[in-house]
Amino acid sequence: MLLADQRPGRRVCLLAMDQQGITARVICRIHSPSALAAGQHLASAALEQMLSNDPWKRFKASVQLEVKALPKPPSAGLPQLYD
Numbered sequence: 001m002l003l004a005d006q007r008p009g010r011r012v013c014l015l016a017m018d019q020q021g022i023t024a025r026v027i028c029r030i031h032s033p034s035a036l037a038a039g040q041h042l043a044s045a046a047l048e049q050m051l052s053n054d055p056w057k058r059f060k061a062s063v064q065l066e067v068k069a070l071p072k073p074p075s076a077g078l079p080q081l082y083d
Helices: 002-006 008-027 033-051 054-062 064-069
Strands: none
Touching: 002 008, 002 033, 008 033, 054 064
């Protein structure tokens, strides 16, 4: 989610990849759906606090040149791991 905050133009794709990873963890029985839901809830609360604090805002501003220099993703997008 922090990467999606850094790259708002890629937010939808990044969050979709995140969801694929979550689903894979359930399919592979690494975690239960309830454990992942609890983790997402905790992460959302932590993210809300982090995005609003001054150190994150300063960090985000300090890396803008590096973020702009990142390679562009392929026009076809990133591959989907599974349906």
